Amino acid sequence: MDTTYVHGYTAPEARRLGDQADTLAGLLHAGTAYPAGSRVLEVGCGVGAQTVHLVARSPGAHLTAVDVSEDSLDQARRRVPGVEFRQADLFALDGEWDHLFVCFVLEHLPEPEKALAHLQTLLRPGGTITVIEGDHGSAFFHPRSEHAQAAIDCLVRLQADAGGDGLLGRRLYPLLADAGFDDVRVEPRTVYADASKPELVTGFTRDTFTAMVEGVGETAVANGLICEADWARGIRDLYRTTREYGAFHYTFFKATARRTPGGAS
Template sequence: MAGRRAETHARFFLPHLAPGLNVLDLGCGPGTITLGLAAAVAPGAVLGIDAGSEQLELGQRAATAEGVTNVRFDQASAYAVPLANDSVDRVFSHALLEHLAEPERAMAEAYRVLAPGGVIGVCCPAWDGFLLAPGSEEVDAAIARYRKLQAANGGDPLIGRRLGTLLGGAGFTQVRLDARYERYVDAYRISEYLAEQLDTEGESSHADTLRQWATQPAAMFAQAWVSATARKP
């Protein structure tokens, strides 16, 4: 997550930003994308919220180090955003909805705080859209097991396919969908992240499979992402 930037992971949303706009980054993580949003709308203000205090501390330290003064980080739930109705010009969310048991509630909150005429941009991975090379039945089984674990924890690893339906159901209009693949430069790094989650759930054999696979010189790990923009009427 620390390697994500607005110019790469929010590229689909940047055309909807302009100086002076106020933005909510819903599920901001360590704030690396948030800071890019702040640069795009300065002197407009950006609020990044996340449920994890450690992530927010990383974001605040980065903002201080880079001298970014138009951004603020708060700990809050996506189901209870600490903003008034119709109070922000733009809402952005990256890699959040797939972890939520009730993404509809989060999109309802985004609709509530977004001003009429405002634009929302969301992006989620499609966990059935991996490209791992070289492929094998064992590594495919490890990825499938990770998907099941994520679903068992209340998330939806295939939510990218539902973004249009979620936004429309919340009341947004002019919904536009797009998709892209991201190839991770370091296949071992992303594989180790997934392996650690598998280890935590007692799936060490699948974790070891991913670690072994990632040591191959020609290993490639690419992931599909679905993005969507929509407008509040």
């Protein structure tokens, strides 16, 4: 599996992932709780930012979390003691599980269809998968700024160049259906932040989304996608949305599906 991660494995990125998970825990994890004794596999756990919330909501489940990066797993083990963490490539995974949880992983893969088809073979008949992805095309904000939009577009282009898709959220239904899953359901989970919601302005608009875009600036300029002055203006304008009369909107997509009972393995 291609392990290119457009955001990199830096300490600031690890902090951003933690800020994002903590700020959005109620939004993204609402409705996700696994029965005591069930076997749950988190695919692509990274630094354990989402693992914390899986454990909190399903304390009696048997959770195993895997990732390709041993450095990320070391951080995850420190963040969430007591969870079984393993280094593994998605396509090398085997075993049989009651539930799968996949968050912010498919957007980085060159062939998410094949990944989902393989993941289906890991589920017991009737077992469930939960997939969460963002969609950078859902970002809109006030004050409007062509420079800010250009900076976001650079991130989308860099992710595409790395084999991923920053607009994957809108594709979850066809991806899961084409992979053979049954009972596919997709819900938008929308973040809207303005001065009346300061915790979201700080935790999401500033420390999650803007930090994510800002983190690819050096690469965007080096690759000739944008000039340094325009990039700086775009980032300034994104930060401007966090001020008194600014507003920011973004949509995540959360999908659930089942492995068809009696489906081929």
